[in-house]
Amino acid sequence: MRLTLRQLQVFRAVCESRSYSRAADEMALTQPAVSLQIRQLEELIGQPLFEYLGRKLYLTPAAEALQRASTDIFGRLDSLDMQLSDLQGSLQGQLNLAVESSAKYITPHLFAAFKRQHPEVNLELVVVNHAQAVKRLSVSRDDLLIMSQVPTDMDLEFMPFLDNPIVAVAPAGHPLCQIGDLTLQDLTAYPLLVREPGSGTRKASEDYLRQKRAHFAQTTQVASLDALREAVVAGLGVALMPRHAVHLEVAHGLLCELPVQELPLYRSWCVVHPRGKRLSPVAQAFFAFIRAERARISALATRFDAAPTAHRASG
Structure with a gap:
């Protein structure tokens, strides 16, 4: 042939x-x-x-x-190009990175810190939901993938590196924002806005609400993380969302993070690849950077922290 x-x-x-x-x-x-x-x-x-x-x-x-074979062929050629650059004294090439949608806020800051060490590396970033992330892993589509809830039925290499806190938010001026101490049951009197099927945040939240026996009579599905956030700002309901995704709206008073006793719900962001996958030199360097710089990454993430604001509005 x-x-x-x-x-x-x-x-x-x-x-x-x-x-x-x-x-x-x-x-x-x-x-x-x-x-x-x-x-x-x-x-x-x-x-x-x-x-x-x-x-x-x-x-x-x-x-x-043929698609699997061609992915391997071009991956090896990219790896060769990076290795030749490495022999010349600098790491060059492109990192093909896929991230779950709620990780898209922290990832650019993460890559920027990496790029300061390796200025000749470029990034191709794809944003997906959890179901799409799992599908991409099954065909080894990307160099690396950042996700929470790593599938247990796949042979994967993964490393947790950062907490992903899921919190309850409501629009500014919502009645719940006037209460200083809440439970999940207090939220069930109001409509709950949720992500589309396949979202990792939706699955984690639904599992947790079921565990806590918090049943919402009315739910509305919204097809993306950004649209969900805007729907909450518009007053269509409350939502459980990653804190990283709403920190600006909370800081500017458009949303309030509700002080719910059972929250935040913590999940970990993990960097993932299929076990046995031949990583390019750039992917190897990025994986090693995350392993070595977890304290620094946690410090980077503090800019997304937002304390619950509901108690400030009480009284």
Whole structure:
């Protein structure tokens, strides 16, 4: 088989976009040129790579196998490039990092601290929910992934490095903001705003509320972390949210963090990769940085701390 790197690049673009036309735009090619490259690949492999069901493009089993192989090939080439740079005395390359949505607030500060040590390293950051994070881990899509609630049914290497406190918030002026000491039961008289299915924060919160027998009669689902925060500010209900995600709104008086006895609910942020995955030199350096600098990372996170404000409004 005489596959070319160009063919594999085009193939990966089609896999990512699930569209010949979008892959052509991404690769600065014409659509017929993309079709030709895929057809040549199929002739070499002897099997079809894609099939249409309706108007949607799906990967065949052969394409899934080729996708895994191409990920390994390009990963090794990236690693070689980084190793050659390292031999020249500086770490260079790109860190492909995926993070669960509520980690997107701390991650840029984390990478900035790392980049001060390695100024020639760049970041490609993808923000996903928990379910998408698990799927990306299953195909080793990223160099590293930052998540909470690491799956126990997958063979993963992970390292906890920072607390992820989940707190209750309400809009400024809400009746609960006038009470100095609350329980989860006190919140159940009001609508609860929740994330979409697949959110790690939603799953952790639902499990905890069930454990504490706190049942909300009315819930409203909101499709993203940012939209959820705005829905609380708008007065549509209360929510359990990562403290990191609401610190600015609390600091500026748009939200109040409710002093609930059973909260915060603590989970840990972990840096994760499949066990046995060949890490690039940049990924190795980032993993080592997190291991060595946990005290410094905790200090970075203090900027997101916000004490409950409800007791300030009482009286």
